[in-house]
Amino acid sequence: MEKPSKIAPARGKLGVLLPGMGAVSTTFMAGVELVRKGKAQPVGSLTQMGTIRLGKRTEGRTPLIKKFVPLADLKDLTFAGWDIFKDNAYQSAANAGVLNPQDLEKVKPFLSTIKPMKAAFDHDFVKLIDGPNIKKGKNKYELALQIKEDIANFRKTSRVSRLVTCWCGSTESFVKPEEVHSTPEKFVEAMKSNHPAIAPSMLYAWASVTSGVPYANGSPNLSVDIPAIQTLAHEHNVAICGKDFKTGQTLLKTVLAPAFKARMLGLDGWFSTNILGNRDGEVLEDPGSFKTKEESKLSVLEYILQPQLYPQLYGKMCHKVRINYYPPRGDNKEGWDNIDIFGWLGYPMQIKVDFLCRDSILAAPIVLDLILFLDLAQRAGMRGIQEWLSFYFKSPMTAPGLYPEHDLFIQSMKLKNTLRWMKGEDLITHLGQEYYD
């Protein structure tokens, strides 16, 4: 890909489209409004709080990222979403129970105005929930066209100059890429014949991309990660990325595993278990949805530790992931990791991690960053898979034949170097020999 010759300014309003208005979406929208009102800080957001070093360490140039690249201002964000339930964003946020009532009260008038559009839903893909706010159509193609109409209407009525979609809907049942996902033509035929391998999230992805709207996928289901939609992203010059927000347990895994590998410490096994009680946890009780999540969570260690290159250290590791729905905890997940490592002469050691985290509090700033960075990429003319946004995902999308980069610090360097590259600054290699001449 060539370096962008120019980046169009972030002029006008940016419309944010959210399929799925549950815990993550509403925590994100409420948070943006609290920050806009000066009542909270955007903690966890690289676009809002992060800096970037430019040039040599001696130059002292470290601007805020949002001053270095032209990102949309928070005041220009305006929101719309779809859900199978009719609750507005305030009611949904109250149900999700992530933010306390005092915080929600401060943004009640704003959240109450955001009412979900009717969802394209298929119970076969999310078996444990059902709702009344659902589109009707002869086939999946008709549903996808209705989503396109929703997008066009929102564009017109909210007078936005640009749009970005971020899938924050439930995790769908596991589907493998098939022939029907291979080309745009086969994909349209399959929508028309109601093929069982076309999931609702793919309809949103197809509608967004063919409307020229960038699309991020926050869940582990395929959605935009199929050749048909990737081809369309190129044809329509649209930026896309996914899959599955990297928030709690996997975030720590992609910090710890690179440390073991860097020091050539061995790994016998890694057992990860979770308890959570939100709607996401309920959906993951279904074996189909759990399998999608499990695949996403499991792939990380194989790629980071490269057992094929280090069979003595990682050839026999046992990696297990469990997720248990436990209602009393709500959105406050607890993730335990038992890690069996070994050191010099093979002597065993153990590490225990107990992360009492808040799922949606960790996910909300990721949604914000993805929206702002995808909009930036779009204005810079960068189309197709945005691998530099791997930093935010458990299963980063890559070009065919490329293995994904999971190490958080490599991902962070890739992201910042991409920003430097977009702006014509020198890339930073951390070599540093020039300081000793």
Ligand SMILES: NC(=O)c1ccc[n+]([C@@H]2O[C@H](COP(=O)([O-])OP(=O)(O)OC[C@H]3O[C@@H](n4cnc5c(N)ncnc54)[C@H](O)[C@@H]3O)[C@@H](O)[C@H]2O)c1
């Ligand atoms: N919170 C995290 O830390 C985290 C991390 C990684 C991934 N995710 C993923 O993000 C997604 C959202 O998580 P959440 O905690 O907000 O879940 P949630 O259950 O609170 O919200 C999901 C919403 O999507 C709606 N929905 C389902 N199918 C839909 C469809 N076809 N169209 C429109 N709406 C639909 C549901 O009704 C629900 O309100 C999930 O897929 C989850 O796996 C979350």
